[in-house]
Amino acid sequence: xxxxxxxxxxxxxxxxxxxxxxxxxxxxxxxxxxxxxxxxxxxxxxxxxxxxxxxxxxxxxxxxxxxxxxxxxxxxxxxxxxxxxxxxxxxxxxxxxxxxxxxxxxxxxxxxxxxxxxxxxxxxxxxxxxxxxxxxxxxxxxxxxxxxxxxxxxxxxxxxxxxxxxxxxxxxxxxxxxxxxxxxxxxxxxxxxxxxxxxxx
Amino acid sequence: xxxxxxxxxxxxxxxxxxxxxxxxxxxxxxxxxxxxxxxxxxxxxxxxxxxxxxxxxxxxxxxxxxxxxxxxxxxxxxxxxxxxxx
Numbered sequence: 446x447x448x449x450x451x452x453x454x455x456x457x458x459x460x461x462x463x464x465x466x467x468x469x470x471x472x473x474x475x476x477x478x479x480x481x482x483x484x485x486x487x488x489x490x491x492x493x494x495x496x497x498x499x500x501x502x503x504x505x506x507x508x509x510x511x512x513x514x515x516x517x518x519x520x521x522x523x524x525x526x527x528x529x530x531x532x533x534x535x536x537x538x539x540x541x542x543x544x545x546x547x548x549x550x551x552x553x554x555x556x557x558x559x560x561x562x563x564x565x566x567x568x569x570x571x572x573x574x575x576x577x578x579x580x581x582x583x584x585x586x587x588x589x590x591x592x593x594x595x596x597x598x599x600x601x602x603x604x605x606x607x608x609x610x611x612x613x614x615x616x617x618x619x620x621x622x623x624x625x626x627x628x629x630x631x632x633x634x635x636x637x638x639x640x641x642x643x644x645x646x
Numbered sequence: 647x648x649x650x651x652x653x654x655x656x657x658x659x660x661x662x663x664x665x666x667x668x669x670x671x672x673x674x675x676x677x678x679x680x681x682x683x684x685x686x687x688x689x690x691x692x693x694x695x696x697x698x699x700x701x702x703x704x705x706x707x708x709x710x711x712x713x714x715x716x717x718x719x720x721x722x723x724x725x726x727x728x729x730x731x732x
Contacts, residue, residue, distance in 0.1 A: 453729075453732055456729075456732075457729050457732075460725065460729070461725075464717040464721070464722060464725065465714065465715065465716055465717050466714075467717070468715055468716075468717035468718070468721060469713060469714050469715035469717075472715050473713065478718070482718065482720070482721045482724070485717070485721060485725070486721070486724055486725065486728065489725055489728060490728060493732055569708070569711065569712035570712075572705075572708055572709055572712040572713070573712050573713065576709070576712075576713060587709070588713055590673055591673075591706050591709045591710060591713070592709060592710060592713035592714060593714075594710075596673075596674075596675065597670075597673065597675045612669075612670065612675075615669045615670075615673070616666075616669055619669055619702075619705075622705075622709075623705070
């Protein structure tokens, strides 16, 4: 097998293995199936053209997700069909205390002692809707790590940000996600304040 | 006596510090053995944090299931044709 054939076999196999993850991420970023398919196809084409930039084959996943994300930012972000997003909080190495201090007491009481039963009953659609409300930077980090199983290091490479930023986005993003789920449940009359056994704030 | 000796090996981190480490721990990103040990020790004796951790794990699992999507056959065919042209 020539070197070129070997690269092609490697590329094809890895694209095939990553196809569901690429499509899932593209769908949550772009918002429609048609755009997600175009985004994946365009990313695969760009990736093959740039295959020589993949220095370490073990880094294929963060490399291909970075191409997908860049392609989304360049060509799809502007026309993405998106629900109204939550306000974008600034990235920062702020502690949890700061984050919690920004939240309403009613949410914090519930957050400090959430009912497992509540999350058992949350429908998949509600979780997807809550994820889609997140600002893009937080949504992308959560999708890559919790949705597709990338490590923080891989997600940092895929999104082109330092690992500390990923850590911060995960902490904030997950809290925002729970707040969105809590608000959905509260609006549906399913969640009131929890008991008063709170964490130190 | 044994439990006191065991307990002395761990720094008694508070709830806020434990929650700070939640996501890194659950995502397998907490690498320092002492941080892992202190976190697990806190979880072993703080019912409230253990309960939160349990809920976080459940939510992570639900997210993984809910956010995953299967690529449509049309897309797979399109990519195969693209590969054939490479």
